[in-house]
Amino acid sequence: MEEKISQIQKDFLEKINKSSSLKDLDKIFIELFGKNGEIDQLPKEFSKLSEDERRKIGPLFNQVKQELEEAIRVKREGVREETYKALEKEDFTMQPPRLQHKKRQGHLHxxxxxxxxxxxxxxxxxxxxxxxxxxxxxxxxxxxxxxxxxxxxxxxxxxxxxxxxxxxxxxxxxxxxxxxxxxxxxxxxxxxxxxxxxxxxxxxxxxxxxxxxxxxxxxxxxxxxxxxxxxxxxxxxxxxxxxxxxxxxxxxxxxxxxxxxxxxxxxxxxxxxxxxxxxxxxxxxxxxxxxxxxxxxxxxxxxxxxxxxxxxxxxxxxxxxxxxxxxxxxxxxxxxxxxxxxxxxxxxxxx
Ligand SMILES: [Zn+2]
Missing domain, CATH: 3.30.930.10 (Bira Bifunctional Protein; Domain 2)
Structure with missing residues (x-):
């Protein structure tokens, strides 16, 4: 069980790091915390453990759960910030469509x-x-x-x-x-x-x-x-x-x-x-x-x-x-x- 939790931690931290969009992060979040997600399913297996093991696994599970949640939150912020930075570089000063293809010249009424x-x-x-x-x-x-x-x-x-x-x-x-x-x-x-x-x-x-x-x-x-x-x-x-x-x-x-x-x-x-x-x-x-x-x-x-x-x-x-x-x-x-x-x-x- 300990290994399984560590493996989930390792795999998902890697996935989170590699992701570059909010859409990817949403997908990861569901894979972990959604219904039938890895983290969602784990406690169901705790019943098979001895009391000693459970005492050990419980805190580990909570720690990994929080760590993964926090990793997703931090990564989300990072992705947002990068998006804003990229947008700042874009030129959004749009010209009216007619100006783009012809020069307007006034004429008498x-x-x-x-x-x-x-x-x-x-x-x-x-x-x-x-x-x-x-x-x-x-x-x-x-x-x-x-x-x-x-x-x-x-x-x-x-x-x-x-x-x-x-x-x-x-x-x-x-x-x-x-x-x-x-x-x-x-x-x-x-x-x-x-x-x-x-x-x-x-x-x-x-x-x-x-x-x-x-x-x-x-x-x-x-x-x-x-x-x-x-x-x-x-x-x-x-x-x-x-x-x-x-x-x-x-x-x-x-x-x-x-x-x-x-x-x-x-x-x-x-x-x-x-x-x-x-x-x-x-x-x-x-x-x-x-x-x-x-x-x-x-x-x-x-x-x-x-x-x-x-x-x-x-x-x-x-x-x-x-x-x-x-x-x-x-x-x-x-x-x-x-x-x-x-x-x-x-x-x-x-x-
Ligand atoms: Zn007439």
């Missing part, structure tokens, strides 16, 4: 690319770019545009007003501009005619945000002002509409006018574009009509001339504005307007 395209298109016709303030006075955003204070037509725009606080302006007279149209009274009041100007910029409205509406959106607008004898007419408006649509969508693009009310123009029109998807036959995107509305336009109202100190008998003009975001959504089949404002890389990298 889809809306900015479109802005450049349209600005270039109209610069060829002699239009110069003009940006008006985003935070605007009621005067330029509404009053000068023939939308008097407290007039019901003001309800056509869901306006975000700015708390004027201690500012030296009339309460309620400061707002986030609802359209780019604020640029033309600002230019007109300077009296430097003729005017041939354009603006592509952000506007803001108090909208419930969904796939088609956003509180922040782009508008592109042009204004032409000249003397009455320069014959600025609806025919010019029609030409400019087709010029824009064909410049963006190709030669087949067509526009049509529908009478529409806007306070700052007379006559006013809504401009529709022949559906690029069905060529006028009617499809889901154009709601079966063959056309979709892209712009509002008209000849500048005499009251706008009066408000900006220009004589409506001497001057005439046209103005025309459209939503580039909507145009881009149609052109690229973008389903949600919110993509334009969110920094979603997957979306941005598509264009």
């Amino acid at each position: 889809l809306a900015t690319q479109f802005k450049k395209e349209i600005i270039d298109l109209f610069a060829k016709l002699g239009f110069s770019q003009f940006d008006a303030p985003h935070i605007e006075l009621d005067k330029y955003n509404f009053e000068d545009l023939n939308i008097p204070k407290d007039h019901p037509s003001k309800d056509m725009w869901d306006t975000l007003y700015i708390d004027t606080g201690n500012l030296k302006v009339e309460p309620g007279s400061l707002l986030l501009r609802t359209h780019t149209s604020n640029f033309w009274p600002r230019l007109m009041e300077k009296g430097k005619t003729p005017i041939r100007a354009m603006s592509f910029d952000r506007c803001f409205r108090y909208e419930n945000i969904d796939a088609r509406h956003s509180h922040t959106f782009n508008q592109f607008e042009i204004a032409v002002v000249g003397q009455v004898n320069q014959a600025i007419t609806m025919a010019n408006l029609k030409y400019l509409s087709d010029y824009l649509l064909q410049g963006i969508l190709g030669k087949e693009a067509k526009s049509r006018f529908r009478p529409k009310y806007y306070p700052f123009v007379e006559p006013g029109v809504g401009i529709d574009c022949l559906c690029v998807f069905c060529h006028g036959k009617g499809c889901k995107i154009c709601s079966g009509t063959g056309w979709f509305e892209i712009a509002g336009a008209g000849l500048i109202h005499p009251n706008v001339f009066k408000a900006t100190n220009l004589d409506p008998k001497k001057y005439t003009g046209l103005a025309w504005g459209f939503g580039p975001d909507r145009m881009l959504m149609l052109k690229h089949e973008i389903e949600d307007i919110r993509f334009f404002l969110e920094g979603d890389l997957e979306f941005l990298e598509k264009f």
Whole structure:
């Protein structure tokens, strides 16, 4: 029995020393202390021993048992420590997968690319770019545009007003501009005619945000002002509409006018574009009509001339504005307007 115990001790200490993984040590532990393990089975044989032998074997058995347990514990710690040391040498600073195979280079946002395209298109016709303030006075955003204070037509725009606080302006007279149209009274009041100007910029409205509406959106607008004898007419408006649509969508693009009310123009029109998807036959995107509305336009109202100190008998003009975001959504089949404002890389990298 004594020999048997010594043999187990020798064999297993050797095994423990040679083992190099926690998995091996677990296996050894089970071989020794598990059900039917060497150490587990030994006491069953003690009954065959004489009392003297048992007195001798008992302490030896306990000593070897503890020794083997301790050897496994120490070896486990050693293996763990070695594993940690090996891990410390590893480089775990991972790079995002996309960086591993291509160098990322920034590019202009889809809306900015479109802005450049349209600005270039109209610069060829002699239009110069003009940006008006985003935070605007009621005067330029509404009053000068023939939308008097407290007039019901003001309800056509869901306006975000700015708390004027201690500012030296009339309460309620400061707002986030609802359209780019604020640029033309600002230019007109300077009296430097003729005017041939354009603006592509952000506007803001108090909208419930969904796939088609956003509180922040782009508008592109042009204004032409000249003397009455320069014959600025609806025919010019029609030409400019087709010029824009064909410049963006190709030669087949067509526009049509529908009478529409806007306070700052007379006559006013809504401009529709022949559906690029069905060529006028009617499809889901154009709601079966063959056309979709892209712009509002008209000849500048005499009251706008009066408000900006220009004589409506001497001057005439046209103005025309459209939503580039909507145009881009149609052109690229973008389903949600919110993509334009969110920094979603997957979306941005598509264009
Ligand atoms: Zn269609």
